[in-house]
Amino acid sequence: MPSPATLTIDLKALAANFHTLEAASGAPVHPVVKADSYGLGASACAERLMVEGARTFFVARAGEGERLRAALGPDAAIYVLDGCLAGRAARLRAAGLKPVLNTGAQLAEWQAAGGGACGLQIDTGMNRLGFRLEDAPEPFAGLDLVLSHLACADDPAEPMNARQRDAFAAAAARYPGTLRSFANSGGAFLGPDYAFDALRPGICLYGGGPEGRPDDRIRPVATLSAEVLQVREVPAGESVGYSRGFVADRPTRIATCATGYADGVLRAYSPKGLVAVGAVLRPIVGRVSMDVCAVDVTGVEIAVGDRVELFGARRMLDDAATAAGTIAYELLTSVTARVPRVYI
Numbered sequence: 001m002p003s004p005a006t007l008t009i010d011l012k013a014l015a016a017n018f019h020t021l022e023a024a025s026g027a028p029v030h031p032v033v034k035a036d037s038y039g040l041g042a043s044a045c046a047e048r049l050m051v052e053g054a055r056t057f058f059v060a061r062a063g064e065g066e067r068l069r070a071a072l073g074p075d076a077a078i079y080v081l082d083g084c085l086a087g088r089a090a091r092l093r094a095a096g097l098k099p100v101l102n103t104g105a106q107l108a109e110w111q112a113a114g115g116g117a118c119g120l121q122i123d124t125g126m127n128r129l130g131f132r133l134e135d136a137p138e139p140f141a142g143l144d145l146v147l148s149h150l151a152c153a154d155d156p157a158e159p160m161n162a163r164q165r166d167a168f169a170a171a172a173a174r175y176p177g178t179l180r181s182f183a184n185s186g187g188a189f190l191g192p193d194y195a196f197d198a199l200r201p202g203i204c205l206y207g208g209g210p211e212g213r214p215d216d217r218i219r220p221v222a223t224l225s226a227e228v229l230q231v232r233e234v235p236a237g238e239s240v241g242y243s244r245g246f247v248a249d250r251p252t253r254i255a256t257c258a259t260g261y262a263d264g265v266l267r268a269y270s271p272k273g274l275v276a277v278g279a280v281l282r283p284i285v286g287r288v289s290m291d292v293c294a295v296d297v298t299g300v301e302i303a304v305g306d307r308v309e310l311f312g313a314r315r316m317l318d319d320a321a322t323a324a325g326t327i328a329y330e331l332l333t334s335v336t337a338r339v340p341r342v343y344i
């Protein structure tokens with residue numbers, strides 16, 4: 001029996017997106033599986049991606065890397081984007097993790113602990129993590145990957161993309177023989193001169209489009225579905241949910257569905273949110289509450305026990321995110337531990 005609210009992950013679609021990214025860019029894909037593969041489950045996703053040929057992965061935190069190492073065994077290379085924080089080198093080494101060094105202090109910390117295989121992040125304009133171009137260190141032993149990150153890859157018309165690419169090419173030339181990784185999901189579709197030696201995509205693997213909207217090249221991977229707990233006829237003039245968030249202006253059929261903000265259905269899904277009820281999209285009405293939300297199913301054939309889809313193949317993830325005033329990344333990573341992940 002599926003749980004009332006379930007996140008279903010289609011591993012075949014994940015694999016298809018992996019191969020699409022490689023084909024689009026001509027470069028190998030080194031999947032980003034941080035934040036538990038954007039909430040989809042890093043072990044299951046990375047194991048499947050290894051079957052598809054992936055050998056190198058990126059996580060954000062050392063703890064994520066340790067869990068991934070336990071799941072994948074010794075054959076995978078795992079880079080930690082946080083780098084080497086003070087006092088953490090031994091822990092990274094024990095799990096065979098490669099820090100992506102971001103600062104001179106991190107480099108010193110890593111080398112003081114004996115150094116070894118690691119990456120280096122160059123900041124080419126995002127001003128988030130990494131060495132400024134003028135502060136980039138001389139080549140050093142153990143360095144096997146140099147990366148930089150695009151700030152606006154979801155907007156192909158943004159001139160900053162080419163400036164960052166050129167700055168990265170110049171910086172990477174200082175480290176001959178070191179693998180160069182530049183493009184995230186959006187970057188994978190910006191053209192061959194953005195691919196360098198390895199891609200670092202996340203969201204497109206997990207079903208989000210490269211430009212923040214549904215894209216025919218990317219298959220939906222995650223489906224958040226919820227069971228209908230009750231169907232009721234609400235007379236005109238009555239309200240639904242907390243704070244009279246919705247008032248019926250006509251007789252309205254309401255399906256109360258088993259998912260709420262404690263599952264990651266943000267309160268911001270209302271008032272613009274739509275869910276797929278069978279083949280049609282219907283509005284979420286009133287306030288999303290902790291465990292349930294209300295859907296206007298007037299005129300729709302629906303019964304207790306049916307399932308509605310918050311996002312998935314019939315309600316695209318990017319559209320659901322836009323309606324909630326956010327992005328696919330946040331919708332996926334908002335799905336909480338209460339929701340079982342089911343792999344198909």
Ligand SMILES: *Cc1c(COP(=O)(O)O)cnc(C)c1O
Nearest residue numbers: 032149184185186200201202203
């Ligand atoms: C999260 C992240 C990625 C993946 O980005 P997507 O837009 O999800 O493809 C790549 N590189 C770095 C440094 C990141 O932080």
